[in-house]
Amino acid sequence: MGADGKVYTLEEVSQHRSSKDCWLIIGGKVYDLTKFMEDHPGGDEVLLSATGKDATDDFEDVGHSSSARAMMDEFYIGEIDASTIPKKVKYAPPKQPHYNQDKTTEFIIKLLQFLVPLAILGLAVGIRFYTKSTS
Numbered sequence: 001m002g003a004d005g006k007v008y009t010l011e012e013v014s015q016h017r018s019s020k021d022c023w024l025i026i027g028g029k030v031y032d033l034t035k036f037m038e039d040h041p042g043g044d045e046v047l048l049s050a051t052g053k054d055a056t057d058d059f060e061d062v063g064h065s066s067s068a069r070a071m072m073d074e075f076y077i078g079e080i081d082a083s084t085i086p087k088k089v090k091y092a093p094p095k096q097p098h099y100n101q102d103k104t105t106e107f108i109i110k111l112l113q114f115l116v117p118l119a120i121l122g123l124a125v126g127i128r129f130y131t132k133s134t135s
Contacts (some may be wrong), residue, residue, distance in 0.1 A: 006078035010052075010085050017051040019044050026053045028082065031075040054085050 008023075008030050016023035022033050024047065037044040042062070050058045 007081050008078050009081050013080065014052040017048065019048065021079070022047055022051060023082045024050055024059075025053070025085070026056050026059045026072070028056075028080055029051060029076055030078045030079045030080050033075050036075060054080075 010025070013023045013025055013030055016032070016034075019037050020034065022037055024031050033040070033047055037047060040047055061076075076119055
């Protein structure tokens with residue numbers, strides 16, 4: 001099982017972020033991948049970019065083989081103190097105020113609903129009156 005089952009904090013693990021000293025947190029466990037840096041198929045940049053945080057999602061997203069997962073045992077050095085890892089905050093979009101697209105008030109809309117038909121009726125009566133008087 002690797003080291004003596006030591007428990008590390010995120011701060012302790014974060015101090016190991018170079019190609020000559022690289023530790024990762026995967027699945028609540030701490031791995032010293034320094035000896036594996038040159039052999040990693042994705043290159044050492046991939047490993048270095050996952051240091052200083054919980055790299056579990058990065059590891060799972062790649063879809064490592066069962067042999068790669070078995071190989072991890074030889075690099076295991078201890079557990080991570082989960083209380084030292086910041087909790088992921090789910091994004092919640094800010095509340096938006098109700099948006100009146102045409103920017104007119106309800107009073108104006110109701111007034112137009114009354115006046116437009118009245119104007120059409122007045123126009124029709126005016127046309128009818130004008131056409132009768134000229135005949």
